[in-house]
Amino acid sequence: MQALVVPAVGDIADTLGVSDAAAGWAVTANLLACAVLTPLLGRLGDLRGRRVVLLWAVGLCVAGSVLAAITSSLWVLLVARVLQGASGGVFPLAVGILRAELSPYRSMRATAVVSGMLSFGAGLGLVLTGVLTGGGADYHRIFWLAAAVSAAALGALAWAVPHRPTPAHEREGLDVVGAALLGGGLLGLLLALSQAQRWGVVSILASVIAGLALLVAWAAWERHTPAPLVDPVTMGRRPVVVTNLAGLFVGLANFGCVLSVTRLAQDNFGASVLTTALVYLLPGTLCSAVAAPIGGELVHRVGGRATMLVAGSLGVTGYLALAAGHSVHGVVIGAAIAVMCSISLAYAAMPALLAAEVPGAQTAVANSINSVARWVGGALGSALVVALLSGSSPSDSAFVTVFAIGATGCALSTVLIARGLSAPPRSGRPRTAAAHP
Numbered sequence: 205m206q207a208l209v210v211p212a213v214g215d216i217a218d219t220l221g222v223s224d225a226a227a228g229w230a231v232t233a234n235l236l237a238c239a240v241l242t243p244l245l246g247r248l249g250d251l252r253g254r255r256v257v258l259l260w261a262v263g264l265c266v267a268g269s270v271l272a273a274i275t276s277s278l279w280v281l282l283v284a285r286v287l288q289g290a291s292g293g294v295f296p297l298a299v300g301i302l303r304a305e306l307s308p309y310r311s312m313r314a315t316a317v318v319s320g321m322l323s324f325g326a327g328l329g330l331v332l333t334g335v336l337t338g339g340g341a342d343y344h345r346i347f348w349l350a351a352a353v354s355a356a357a358l359g360a361l362a363w364a365v366p367h368r369p370t371p372a373h374e375r376e377g378l379d380v381v382g383a384a385l386l387g388g389g390l391l392g393l394l395l396a397l398s399q400a401q402r403w404g405v406v407s408i409l410a411s412v413i414a415g416l417a418l419l420v421a422w423a424a425w426e427r428h429t430p431a432p433l434v435d436p437v438t439m440g441r442r443p444v445v446v447t448n449l450a451g452l453f454v455g456l457a458n459f460g461c462v463l464s465v466t467r468l469a470q471d472n473f474g475a476s477v478l479t480t481a482l483v484y485l486l487p488g489t490l491c492s493a494v495a496a497p498i499g500g501e502l503v504h505r506v507g508g509r510a511t512m513l514v515a516g517s518l519g520v521t522g523y524l525a526l527a528a529g530h531s532v533h534g535v536v537i538g539a540a541i542a543v544m545c546s547i548s549l550a551y552a553a554m555p556a557l558l559a560a561e562v563p564g565a566q567t568a569v570a571n572s573i574n575s576v577a578r579w580v581g582g583a584l585g586s587a588l589v590v591a592l593l594s595g596s597s598p599s600d601s602a603f604v605t606v607f608a609i610g611a612t613g614c615a616l617s618t619v620l621i622a623r624g625l626s627a628p629p630r631s632g633r634p635r636t637a638a639a640h641p
Contacts, residue, residue, distance in 0.1 A: 205234065205265060205288045205289075205291040205329075205350065206231075206234055206235065206238065206291075206326065206329070207325075207326040207327070207329035207330050207333075207462070208329040208330075208332070208333055208346050208349075208350060209230050209231055209234070209285070209333070209346070210231055210330065210333070210462075210463075211330060211333045211334055211337070211466070211477055211480075211481070212333050212337050212343045212346060213227045213228055213230065213231065214227070215337055215340075215343040216230055216281070216343055219276070219342070219343060220276060220277075220278050220281075222278050225402055226278060227278070229278075229282055230278075230281055230282065230285050231285075231398075232394075232395075232398045232399070233282045233285040233286050233289070234285040234286070234288055234289050235289075235394060235398060235579060235582075235583060236286075236289070236390075236391055236394055236395070236398075237285070237286040237287075237288070237289020237290070237292070238289045238291065238292030238575075238579060239292070239387075239390040239391070239394055239576050239579055239580075240289075240386075240387035240390060240391065241261075241289050241290055241292055241293055242292035242293050242296065242572045242575050242576055243383070243386060243433065243434065243569055243572040243573060243576060244293075244383050244387070244433075245257055245261055245290065245292070245293030245296075245297065245568075245572070246293060246296040246297065246300075246568035246569040246570075246571065246572030247378065247379070247383075247433050247434070247568070247569045247572070248378065249293070249296070249297045249300055249568045250300065250565055250566060250567070250568050250569055251378060253367070253368065253369070254297045254300045254301050254304070254568060255301065255361075255365045255366070255367055255368065256367075257293070257297055258293075258294065258297040258298065258301070258361060258365070259358065259361060259362060260290075261290040261291065261293045261294055261297065262290075262291075262294060262354055262357050262358045262361060263358060264287045264288070264290035265287070265288050265290055265291050265294075265350070265354040266351055266354040266355050266358060267287055268283075268284040268285065268286070268287025268288035268289075268290075269284070269288060269347050269348075269350035269351035269354055270347075270351045271283065271284035271287065272284035272285065272288070272344075272347040272350075273344050273347035273348045273350075273351055274344075284347075288350070292572075292575060292579075293572070295318070295319065295322060295571065295575060296567075296568040296569070296570075296571035296572040296574075296575060297568050298318055299315050299318070299319070299555050299567055299568065299571045300564075300567040300568035300571075301365060302314050302315050302318065303315070303559065303564055303567050304368065304564065305366070309504065311559075312500075312503060312504060312556050312559065313500040313501070313503065313504045314500070315500075315555045315556065315559070316496075316499050316500035316502075316503040316504070316511075316552035316553065316555065316556060317496050317497050317499070317500040317552065318496075319496075319499075319551040319552050319554065319555050320492070320495060320496025320497070320499040320500065320548040320549065320551050320552035321493065321496045321548075322548075322551050323458065323492045323495075323496070323544060323547040323548040323551055324489060324490075324492045324493040324496060324548065326458070326462070327462070327485055327486075327488060327489030327492055327544060328489050330462060330466070330481060330485050330489075331481040331482065331485050331486045331489055332346065332349060332481075333346050333477075333481070334477045334478050334480060334481025334482065334485075335478060335481060335482070336349065337477065338476065338477060338478030338481075339478070378433075379426075379429055379431055379432055379433040381425060381429070382422060382425055382426055382429060382432055382433035382434070383433050385418050385419070385421050385422035385425055386418075386419070386422045386433060386434075388414075388415070388418040389415045389416070389417075389418035389419035389421075389422055390415070390419075390576060390580075391415065392411045392412065392413075392414045392415020392416070392418060393411075393412060393415040393416070393419075393580060394415075394579070394580065394583050395411050395415075396408045396409075396411040396412045396415065397580070397583040397584055397586075397587045398583055398586070398587065399411075400587045400590075400591065401587070401590055401591060401594065423436065433569070434566075434569055434570075434573060435566055438561070438562055438563070438566060438570070439570070439573065441561050442624060443557060443560065443561045443624070443625055444558060444561050444562065444570065445624075446620050446621065446624030446625055447554055447557045447558055447574065447621075447625075448573060448574050448577040449577070449620055449624075450512065450550075450554070450616075450617040450620045450621055451554055451574045451575075451577040451578045451581065451617075452577045452578065452580055452581035452584075453581055453613040453614070453616045453617040453620070454515075454547060454550045454551070454554075454578060454581065454613070454614075454617050455577065455578035455579060455580065455581025455582040455584075455585065456581040456582065456584050456585035456588075456609075456610070456613040457519055457523070457543065457546075457547065457581075457585065457610045457613040457614045457617070458547045458578070458581075458582060458585070459581075459582040459583075459585035459586045459589070460585040460586075460588065460589055460606060460609060460610040460613065461522075461523070461540060461543040461544065461547075461610055462485070463585075463586060463589040463590075463593075464526075464589050464593065464603065464606045464607065464610070465484055465485065465526075465536060465540050466480055466484070466485070467589070467593050467598070468530055468536065468603055469483070469484040469536070471597060471598065472530070472531070472603075473533065483537070484536060484537060484540060485540070487537055487540070487541055488537075488540040488541040488543070488544035488545070489544065491541045491544060491545050492544040492545055492547065492548040493548075494545075495544075495545040495548040495549055495552075496548050496551075496552060498549070499511060499515075499548060499549040499551075499552025499553065500552055502514065502549070502552070502553075503552055503553055503556045507556070508553040508554065508555075508556035508557040508560070509553075509557065509621055509625050511549055511550075511552060511553035511556075512549075512550055512553040512554070512557070512617065512618070512621040513618055513621060513622060514549060515546045515547070515548075515549035515550035515553060515614075515617075515618075516546065516550070516614045516615065516617050516618025516621070517546075517614075517618060518542055518543075518545060518546035518549065519542070519543050519546035519547070519550075519610070519611070519613075519614030519617075520611050520614045520615050520618070521542055522539045522540070522541075522542030522543035522546060523539070523543060523607050523608070523610040523611035523614060524607075524611055525538065525539035525542065526539040526540075526543075526607040526610075527603075527604050527607035527608055527611070530603055530604075530607065543610070543614075546614065550617065554574055555571055555574075557621075557625070558570050558571060558574060581613070585609075585610075585613070588606070588609055589606055592605055592606050593606065
């Protein structure tokens with residue numbers, strides 16, 4: 205839902221007769237909606253039942269996709285993209301369901317696979333957009349595809365996910381004030397990042413300051429309210445903070461790779477949107493799908509910490525290869541595969557790290573916050589790539605700088621996990637498995 209529109213912004217602008225900046229809000233609106241709705245839906249799932257909230261979230265995706273497919277109005281398209289933002293709640297709700305339905309061993313492996321598939325889905329969205337809009341085809345096709353996929357998912361979820369009544373002790377009231385403060389703070393930060401190329405310095409600083417002020421107020425509110433949106437004690441634990449910070453840098457590396465490789469293929473190699481999708485992005489996308497179950501097996505055998513270290517090392521290697529050999533087709537394709545696989549492995553590992561520290565009743569909201577951290581990192585990575593590669597023909601040094609930033613993001617996530625988390629028991633079993641024989 206997020207990546208699907210990125211390559212089609214130019215087509216949307218041409219079809220609707222608006223500027224590229226205006227059409228870019230089709231990406232920004234979805235990102236902002238995801239950031240605001242994800243923790244809210246995650247907490248609602250913890251309180252009211254994850255199955256019903258998950259069905260509502262996917263149902264909103266269906267509605268938003270159909271609306272986007274039939275409209276030729278930018279404003280209606282933005283409303284549709286906000287509805288599609290409910291997709292952000294799907295993953296954390298799914299993690300909560302898996303943890304509740306499966307044994308600790310099975311849920312850990314299954315969660316790692318589902319999480320790793322996020323990277324595959326993002327890459328697949330970019331590839332399919334290139335295929336469906338190649339040769340100047342109508343961009344509305346991508347939304348019809350999104351509607352079909354969402355509808356199929358909705359039917360499958362309704363059939364496969366069992367209903368479980370929420371225990372009475374978990375039916376607390378929703379922290380509306382906390383949700384508003386958190387949502388407002390995230391809006392301020394993400395607006396500043398996503399609009400950095402269009403706004404002046406004063407507007408950017410004002411947005412950042414307002415966002416940080418609201419987040420500080422949110423943290424203070426959560427410490428004193430009896431039923432917080434996010435438990436400050438749990439989320440303040442060192443392993444949870446470290447995992448979320450690592451998620452921010454992984455998100456930065458993810459978007460930095462996709463956007464920079466796309467621009468490199470089109471500018472340096474003269475590739476069309478379709479060629480870029482099929483030749484430069486599809487191999488990494490397919491390999492990331494293979495990496496997802498491998499990540500699940502690694503998490504099961506050696507734990508989330510070791511899997512994150514492998515992922516970070518692989519990402520650094522891929523980005524350094526891009527920096528050194530980005531003039532060679534084969535190197536670019538191979539390095540993109542390495543980076544995309546590293547993202548898939550990292551996504552597989554982070555839920556396991558959170559599961560070791562977070563009570564089952566807070567699984568969905570904890571993974572929601574981690575998702576938001578990844579999106580903030582992604583917005584930062586996107587802003588940096590756009591700023592460094594702006595203009596009709598970016599210099600070679602600009603691409604090297606982007607790849608160096610991506611390598612730094614992967615390296616920082618590795619250092620955070622290596623220094624911030626203790627090693628698992630010598631048996632190699634993850635702590636969650638040891639705690640639940």
